[in-house]
């Protein structure tokens with residue numbers, strides 16, 4: 001479980017989002033939504049420990065038999081984190097290797113992840129010889145190949161085509177059904193609505209909603225409509 005209590009996040013003393021209190025548990029697929037600048041990346045970076053909270057608590061309770069508990073977390077940041085001097089294969093292979101997998105197992109999960117993201121045929125290519133969308137696939141494949149319990153993904157579908165985005169979310173949903181936690185930000189509300197179980201909505205420097213997707217939506221309202229209506233109400 002990952003929980004926050006009266007968490008204020010931001011930069012130096014400037015708070016970007018106030019008073020976040022939520023608990024993310026096994027079997028949850030959480031859509032992190034909000035306008036540009038709402039604080040989604042700041043929250044993600046705080047949860048994984050890159051940005052220290054201004055105040056309040058973040059608590060991780062993860063039962064893991066991996067030597068380093070962080071090896072059980074798959075993290076894909078918004079800006080690409082790629083090793084520019086190696087091939088597509090080696091970039092992905094580094095994921096499971098650094099997560100403590102034995103060579104054979106790492107090779108196996110690397111091949112599976114390359115296949116899932118449809119980049120097997122690019123394996124030998126240097127990463128600076130492929131497109132931006134293909135680089136995004138490499139970054140996600142590396143985290144998938146680690147087979148973590150928790151996936152924290154900052155706009156993973158940016159640059160991905162529709163088919164690959166759906167394939168990725170279908171895979172993540174299977175993982176959630178098997179007990180993983182997925183927290184993902186995205187501006188693709190239609191895609192999120194099809195896969196997410198929960199919504200964490202940031203707006204106006206606050207946590208406006210955290211709870212089940214179905215409770216967030218009024219009957220017959222789409223996530224997109226609901227989001228736009230909430231934004232309008234806030235702006236009034």
Ligand SMILES: Nc1ncnc2c1ncn2[C@@H]1O[C@H](COP(=O)(O)OP(=O)(O)OP(=O)(O)O)[C@@H](O)[C@H]1O
Pocket residue numbers: 011016034035036037038039040041042043078
């Ligand atoms: N390194 C930084 N130093 C100071 N302020 C920052 C920094 N990074 C972001 N901010 C500010 O914090 C606020 C939240 O930014 P953040 O990147 O978390 O938003 P976001 O919801 O992820 O936006 P987007 O949808 O555009 O990616 C914005 O006002 C932004 O200008």
